[in-house]
Amino acid sequence: MRLRNIRRKLQQSQRIYNLKQRLPTDQPSLPITDETVPTEWLTLIKRMRPSPENSSSIKTAIDQTFSYRRRWIMTKSPTVGQIFKEYPRFLDMPALVDIEFSKMTDGKEDMFIKKWEGTIIPKLKEIASFEKKMYIRHLLEKADNQQDDELCYTMLRILVHLLPPTASGRSVAGSKCCVNSAISYLLELVPVCIVLDFYKVAMSHATTL
Template sequence: MRLRNIRRKLEAGQRRYTKRKVSCDNRPESEQEQDESSVTSEWITLMKRLRHSSENISSIKSAMEKTYTRRRSWISKETPTMAEIFSEYPRFLDMPSLLDIEFGKMMDGKTDLFIRRWEASIIPKLKAVAAIERSDVASLTERMEDQTDDEKCYTMLVVLTHLLPPLPGSRCSVKSAISFLLDFVPPGTSIASLCSEPKMASRTQPQLICIGNLKSTTRQYIIVARNDGVTIPVDGGLTCAVDKLFKLYWVCNLSYPPQLSSVFTFLEYIYEMTISTKRRAKVLELISKLQLAQ
């Protein structure tokens, strides 16, 4: 009682503790959710109207940040097509770097792991494992010292398709499996024509297309999703292109191509993700060999 009476005589500025302010927002929860949804819709509209330019980059990234929770909920619950996703969020198409940001938020900052580990750590170990495999696999790595970075990357992707071959029910040969990840078209082929290429008729999942060849200085890598009419040019070489393709699968909540399910599962290991597929015995066996390789 004495302490309470002493406190009453103190000036407001002398009191150590103050009463918690009572929120004046007593609206029903449904009204608050409607307001939040309205604000999110405004950010989506802004993002659709702004075009990719140096002046708009910060506003676009801010809009993507503000709409992240709604976007992930929509994609996971409604399972929209790629065409629907990119219609609602078109900046993914002309700003592929947004795939890196989205994937990083989804995977707790594991954005750079593939680019950091693939060439410096994984390729040398894969080469050592391939050297002690059967002759057809070991021969793939011959004369790699004379290859360009993109050629080395492609060689190791081919090695992966041999070490982790298509499942029996996929109706795909080991030799042709790599084409479901990366295929080639002649120099001068227009990007707009890639979705109508006859050779891509059987490609139901997104893949990489190289316009030109690996030795050409003018080669260009494009992510192509034929069924959705989506094409995304990717800069930075083959390693960066594979990185973007993998992130696209996760950002858009897509199933891996069945011909390469084991190869994509192995990529999860490089990103230090929990391996998602059930049929992973060969992948775990290869990971064990890599950990023993010097």
């Protein structure tokens, strides 16, 4: 009632409500921590030798620097090379990447795998069917005659082609994001018979030299 009575005494121009600008809700808020704390953990990550004995300490350091690292990536958009230089244990301890992804997705890291074949692949096929680009249509026709791992690989390639560029517009090399750069990180699936034929040819050449 007091607020209503005060409002009655205001002039018309003073009654206008100005909506304050709010922070976007799609980005998680990261707590501001003491900048001297991550420095000690970063030193541990870089200097401690990766071994079973040191695994627990390194995992703790990765966990303690998570908020700092996410803020750095979101604000500075470093390349993959720069991230690995700052956090080299991600390279020789691949399990840390799984832990990182789990924290980023709030423990839902397996949802993509669960829904991949039953939900995501059918939707990808439907979306790709409207594409007029020849290489996407070629991959889609190829997927129609594939199963299991070969189908998954082809659909992953289609997904990479359909995804928009990153917000920073940068690839792992630091240049403008490109599909070929992303595709290069996928492992090509080659039937076993082809590998054996190649091996036989290589050995025959080796014996003749």
